[in-house]
Amino acid sequence: MKKIILIAVLATGLCATAQKRIRGDVELTPYIGYHSSTYSSTSGADGLNTLQFGVLGDFYFNNRWSIRTGLQSQTMGVEVFGFDEKLNYIQIPVNANWHFGSSRAWNLNFGLTGGVLTSAKSGGEDISEFVEGTQIGLSFGIGYKIFLNKRTGLLIDYQAFSGMTDVSKNPMIDVRNIAGSLNLGCVVRL
DSSP states (O other): OHHHHHHHHHHHHHHHHHTOOOTTOEEEEEEEEEEEEEETTOSSOEEEEEEEEEEEEEEESSSSEEEEEEEEEEEEEEEETTEEEEEEEEEEEEEEEEEESTTSOEEEEEEEEEEEEEEEEETTEEOGGGBOSEEEEEEEEEEEEEESSSSEEEEEEEEEEEEOSOOBSOTTOOOOEEEEEEEEEEEEEO
């Protein structure tokens, strides 16, 4: 029994070591996630829960650090008095991504995300004339990669967004998006 446990531990260690990335490696991760958002200064409103999707890319500098960027389709907003206020964005994150743990399966990322408004509706009515066309915010998250083989894996992560820019064109109102998402992605090493 001791020999079986020793062999299993050694095999796990060898497989984990084989998964480390090196300078120049690139990983693409298409994903889908459960996304929850609200505004920074809205009282009496419920958060808006939607699905999000996108594709992220990690560009490795070494086995511990990469730059993560990509394209994300995200809906932000709130539910007020039974009406959904939905602000749809195409977001582009630029995050430093630190990979840690013995097999570098964990990652912690942080940086900035910029977004372009694609539509804005409240109760089905177009409100885009009242909403800024772009936003910038801090983004950060933590994730765990399950290696399936040398080229593919599954990524489970949590990402958060805290808006730094006002989304309302009204100078008397300061509204910023706040969001979080739980995501599942398929990691493909190119």
